[in-house]
Amino acid sequence: MRPGGDTIAAVATALGTGGVGIIRISGSDAAAILAKVIGTKADALRDRYFEYGHVVHDGHRLDEVLFVLMRGPRSFTGEDVAEIHGHGGAANLAELLRCVTAAGARHADPGEFTRRAFENRRIDLTRAEAIADIVNASSAKALRVAQEQLAGSLGGIVNTLISDVVELTAEIEAGIDFPEDGLSEAERIKQVEQGNDAARQCAVLASSYGVGRVLRDGVDVVLRGAVNAGKSSLFNALVGKERSIVASDGGTTRDYVEAQVVWQGLSITLVDTAGIRTTSARESIEGQGIEMGAARAAQADLELFVIEGGEESEMAESDRILIVRSKCDLLAEADAGQGLSTSAKSGAGLEGLRDAILARVTGGALESAEGCVVTNERQRYRFEAANGYLDAASKLIERSAPAELTIVELNAARGALAEITGEEVGDEMLDALFSRFCIGK
Ligand SMILES: Nc1nc2c(ncn2[C@@H]2O[C@H](COP(=O)(O)OP(=O)(O)OP(=O)(O)O)[C@@H](O)[C@H]2O)c(=O)[nH]1
Ligand SMILES: [Mg+2]
Known part of the structure; x- marks a missing residue:
């Protein structure tokens, strides 16, 4: 525990353009530093009062702001905490922060506000970790x-x-x-x-944790299979837009293409990869694409191995490989082969495929994971x-x-x-x- 440690400051809001941006200050000098940059006296600052003013530096108005002082120990970190709500935008916030550090605050390390909250026993470690999550x-x-x-x-x-x-x-x-x-x-x-x-x-x-990790980080699902199997068409159908190029000649997809979807509240990164075939040296760009696809698939949580309906799969289904048959609209009768039958063209089987992916990546435990x-x-x-x-x-x-x-x-x-x-x-x-x-x- 180190209450009254040195006073730290950082931009608390995301960097980029935005209506409002917040500078957060914590430590024993928070009130004095806030008073200095606002141009008032520390004892004139009221506790937990949102006030209007200007940040002034060298007699020059930097920004029109709202500010608040929250005296410890009833604050997030347990120390005196001040917030300055200025206009958003990286340049403006950088100026405001420079002014605050010139007044005596130190740049905060990553997570230092939360660490102080933990060390001052405002929160336990599970809650500190929850904040990051x-x-x-x-x-x-x-x-x-x-x-x-x-x-x-x-x-x-x-x-x-x-x-x-x-x-x-x-x-x-x-x-x-x-x-x-x-x-x-x-x-x-x-x-x-x-x-x-x-x-x-x-x-x-x-x-x-099996479900917890999936809930927190989402999962990667990679589409793989022979050239022209219909991977990109299936990928586009699952994503809901024409994200990956589709063409009738094989070798269309070269780099892998990623898109994020959220199904049943779960974040899933779908990855389309180059179709697999033996390539000659002349076609080495395609060869590199195939290798990149294989490496990406190796890191994934689940691989959808796409084969054209009616064909035999050279890949066996396993915990992390799901066989998917494409283009089932072209088949005269329902295909009884291994794997799920789908058609990117008609949309048949897509709902079932989504359910199968979710069931695989969560071990079917999504609904039972409502508790802790x-x-x-x-x-x-x-x-x-x-x-x-x-x-x-x-x-x-x-x-x-x-x-x-x-x-x-x-x-x-x-x-x-x-x-x-x-x-x-x-x-x-x-x-x-x-x-x-x-x-x-
Ligand atoms: N009838 C029908 N044709 C499809 C279907 N899905 C894909 N195709 C056709 O199959 C061809 C190849 O489709 P792609 O989606 O580009 O296949 P791919 O596996 O991504 O191919 P590469 O990237 O070259 O490996 C295109 O001519 C598509 O129009 C489908 O569900 N039904
Ligand atoms: Mg493709």
Whole structure:
């Protein structure tokens, strides 16, 4: 904790043109710096009052602004926080920020405001991470999960788990202090169940990361297949506009083409790639395109392998490969081959394809993920670790092992959980975590 650390400032709004842009200042000199740039006295500034004025530098009016001072500890960072709402636009905000730093503030590091909020115990780590997720949310579902986490849903669950573990530890410690009381069989079974129950909750949360990651980051879905298979036509039909060039001669798509869609609130990046065929050296541009497509497909969450209806697929369907038959409108009778039949021309099968893609990338868990889900790997690893320790503790209780051994496991579980909320966490981890934030957050 470092309340009253030096005073930091940054542009808090997105850079670019906009009606209004905000400079945020936090630290013990926030009031003095605000007063200086506005041309007033610090004790004339009222707490939590939105006021009108001008930022003046060297007797020269820089901008007409609204400003507010929020005295700590009832502020976002827990310190004195000032905001100057000027006109948007990168040049104007850069001038205002220069004026604020000339008055004594230092440029904030990425995520430094949120880090101060965490260090001054205004928010726990799950809520700090939720702020970054809200800012970066690219779909409605990602936003909802992040908003729930900001509201404290995950932090609340972790705190309940921690108290359960602490309670179980206390019971077991009592057994060491008063061995003569002994532990009845029923009590022992109850303790095993408590341990198992907490372990199970940790396992469920850890595995929710599969859906959480998809909700937060969206997924990449790549269309691949032989030249002329109808990939670009299918891509355009799924995107809903003529984004990729379609032509009857093979080798039309060279570079890969990307487009973002949002289906059922989930962000999906569709990627069209160059058709696969053996190319001679003369056609090496196409060869490079094919290689780029293969590399892009290797990073994707799901590959749609497109084959023309009626043809045999040389590719086997798997967890990350979905076989899609194109041009089914050209077939006289329904195609009973492997994969989903579609037609970019008639639109047949497209709805089914969308559903199949969503089912694949979410493991069918999209709807059940309405509650609390884990959205980052850091949290997942800690829940997995806690699950392991709790499982070990339960097994020790079950076979009446010495209480000291069980307590070691329970303490480790509590430690792993406390790292999720940030109660027990090292500076290195905080540095890594907050450096991923953008400046001004
Ligand atoms: N009848 C019919 N023709 C289609 C359909 N989809 C694509 N085609 C035709 O098939 C040809 C190739 O389509 P593209 O979408 O360019 O195929 P591609 O797989 O992207 O081809 P490359 O980029 O060259 O590998 C074009 O002449 C399209 O009009 C469809 O659903 N029905
Ligand atoms: Mg193409």
